[in-house]
Amino acid sequence: MSNLDASFAALADPTRRAILARLALGEATVNELVEPFDMTQPAISRHLKVLEGAGLIMRRVEGTKRPCRLAPTAMTEIDQWLGMLRQALAANYDRLDDVLAAMKTEE
Amino acid sequence: MKGIPVSKLTLKTEGDTHLIVTRKFAAPPKAVYRAHTEPALIQKWLLGPDGWTMPVCINEARPGGKIRYEWSNGEGRGFYVTGEYVELEPFSRLVHIERMFLPDPTPDNHVVTTFTPDGAGTLMTMRMTLPDSATRAMMLASGMEHGMEASYVRLETFIKSSAVA
Numbered sequence: 001m002s003n004l005d006a007s008f009a010a011l012a013d014p015t016r017r018a019i020l021a022r023l024a025l026g027e028a029t030v031n032e033l034v035e036p037f038d039m040t041q042p043a044i045s046r047h048l049k050v051l052e053g054a055g056l057i058m059r060r061v062e063g064t065k066r067p068c069r070l071a072p073t074a075m076t077e078i079d080q081w082l083g084m085l086r087q088a089l090a091a092n093y094d095r096l097d098d099v100l101a102a103m104k105t106e107e
Numbered sequence: 108m109k110g111i112p113v114s115k116l117t118l119k120t121e122g123d124t125h126l127i128v129t130r131k132f133a134a135p136p137k138a139v140y141r142a143h144t145e146p147a148l149i150q151k152w153l154l155g156p157d158g159w160t161m162p163v164c165i166n167e168a169r170p171g172g173k174i175r176y177e178w179s180n181g182e183g184r185g186f187y188v189t190g191e192y193v194e195l196e197p198f199s200r201l202v203h204i205e206r207m208f209l210p211d212p213t214p215d216n217h218v219v220t221t222f223t224p225d226g227a228g229t230l231m232t233m234r235m236t237l238p239d240s241a242t243r244a245m246m247l248a249s250g251m252e253h254g255m256e257a258s259y260v261r262l263e264t265f266i267k268s269s270a271v272a
Contacts, residue, residue: 018211020245036211070244085247086118088155093116093130095152099142100134 010054015039016047020070023057027069123240126247128233136222139229140198143220144168154178163187168195174203186210198222207246214242 010016015037022028022036033044048068051057058071117129132139142148146164154161155178163177174190190205201220207213217236222229237243 017245022211086116089118089128089130090116091156092152092154093132095154096139096142097132099148099151100132100138103138103142103148104134 006054007056010050010056013047013050016051019044019047019051020056023068023070027067029065029067031065033068120243124237124243126235126237126243128231128235130231131225132229132231134228136224136229137198139231140201140222143201144195149176168192170194174205213245214238216242216246 011020018037019033022033030041030044030048033048034041037044048057048059052059052068055071057068059066059068115131117127119127121127142152144166145168146166149166150161150164153176159178159180161176161178163175165173165175167173170192172192174192175187177185177187179185186208188205188207190203192201192203194200194202199222202218203220204215204217206215214237218233219236220231220233222231224230235246237246
């Protein structure tokens with residue numbers, strides 16, 4: 001599985017997306033993630049393992065803690081998602097073209 | 108670059124924290140501006156993939172005015188955006204701040220949208236500024252999700268039409 005495929009698979013889960021959103025704000029330990037997500041520590045740890053396997057997060061050792069943060073390589077891969085966002089935006093603006101055409105006929 | 112553009116839409120990153128979207132429309136700036144500020148119009152197009160609707164659309168087009176968009180796929184899935192207007196220059200420029208709730212709020216996205224006359228039409232430029240590159244990446248990720256969903260919908264349609272044929 002390529003990194004991009006692994007990224008997509010990792011992001012298929014809403015909790016993992018939310019964890020990434022949290023890590024976008026800065027480094028966090030497992031315990032710091034347990035509380036806002038209202039999940040058990042093993043559950044959070046499993047999600048972190050998937051994210052780490054996809055190369056989306058990195059973990060370092062600090063005493064007994066292993067704080068997580070977003071991986072810089074994830075940023076490069078995420079740049080490739082621009083194409084996907086473009087597609088979603090294009091659909092909206094094609095609809096807006098129709099709305100504008102309808103406004104014109106109303107005038 | 109010369110040549111006929113494949114699409115009227117451009118999307119590019121700038122620096123670490125900006126995202127720039129441009130799009131041309133065959134309508135004057137006044138109409139495009141209205142379609143971005145009047146709820147009854149917004150609800151017709153700002154929808155994402157097929158099948159999604161915006162049951163709640165609040166857009167108070169005045170400085171300090173509130174923005175709230177709620178989307179639903181009709182099958183229990185949904186998310187929402189809240190925001191506030193900072194500045195408005197009727198028919199030419201909008202400045203607002205927004206955040207998505209997925210369900211936790213994303214960091215604020217500062218958005219400047221301009222509507223410039225372009226012949227008989229309009230060139231819209233939307234310049235988004237995110238607090239940092241990680242936040243921008245997350246925003247792109249959520250957009251990707253929508254794009255993927257739209258692709259799956261098209262795939263389903265294709266599969267169904269093939270089965271009929």
